[in-house]
Amino acid sequence: MKILHMLRFTTAARALMLGSAILLVLGGCASTPVPVSQMAVAEASVQSANSSNTSEHAPGELQIAIAKLASARAAMSRKDYVEARRLAEQAELDARVAQVRAQSVSARKAAQESQEAARVLREELNRNTYN
């Protein structure tokens, strides 16, 4: 429990290391493989997605990813490794969805702005040409 509590606040790299330790400790008594690396990947993915741009442009998607990662941790703690693996896999992709969606939203906005700027300039050019 203490180890799991720590895991919640570690970076992806640390999570991977700690995950390996857990695998050594728990590996002997569990019947299904413990999704240590998948958990680490999900942690890293969520952490990478948890940026100001994502929380501004895709807050809903980010919350889903964070919640799913929390559920994965909960499944890990009750040793439901099948569920933990699935939730971790989903959290990883949910986090990536949040990240790319936020990126494309701000890129579309920037594209619109630069097209508008070009339009303004074009109008100015036309005015100059005909004046």
Added chain:
Amino acid sequence: MNIRLISIVTLTAALAACSSTPDRNNALEQARSKFETAQSNPQVTTHAADELQQAQNSLRKAEGAWKSREKDGSIEHLSYLATQRVVIAEETASNRAAQVIISEAAAERDKMRLALRTSEADAAKQRLALSEQSNAARAAALAEAEIAAERQRERASELEQAAMREQERVNELEKQLAELNAKQTDRGLVVTLGDVLFDTGKSELMAQGTRNVNKLAEVLEKNPEAKILIEGHTDNVGNDTYNYGLAQRRADAVQSALARQGIPSDRMTTRSHGPDMPAADNSTAAGRQMNRRVEIIFESEND
């Protein structure tokens, strides 16, 4: 009829039982449908081919799970992953398409900025050329106006000089005619040769009259431009025919005398007014004497 119908229904039921395919899975159907939509979107196939391939691999796994009839929500889980991978492919494509638009717009902006600068420079050049042109035109107009003004000044001064010369000429004439009691009138300078210069009822000039005529001839010689009008007048005594004749003869006599002094006759005109233009009252002897006269009028040169 009934038996046939029943047998068809039975046959259909039997066939349905035989072809018992795995149950449709909603999550998988949804994932497949989303994938097909993304696959038919040219933006996704152009900008996120790898991501679309990963989505397809993910979908294959979900379909594999469905075909091997896996339970425990495995199909739903894999379908969810496939669906999310389709979303990732779509958003990645949208992001990259926007990036292309941004760089294209930036390139267009650069091109237009250049064009704008060029057109501004051209406009400035054009304005400069125009202003130079108009300056040149203005300078030419100014020079022309100055020339015209100079000409006008010259003309004005010429006129002034001509007026001065005319005034001098008139003054000179007046001086020369002073001895003959010339008077300045509206009609010009008038010299009156009185009755006493002629014999009574005659048209021959007496000695004093001849002297006056000689003086006139001298003045006329000095002023070759001058033209004179010689007018004969009488009083109202006697009949008009006689008076007109006498006045004419006296005017002619003055003209002949001047002609004898060498004055060309085209500078002289004679006219008889008879008693029509009295200079004084005909009711007194003195007045009548003043009315019997010949007037020599120096015509104004400007007329």
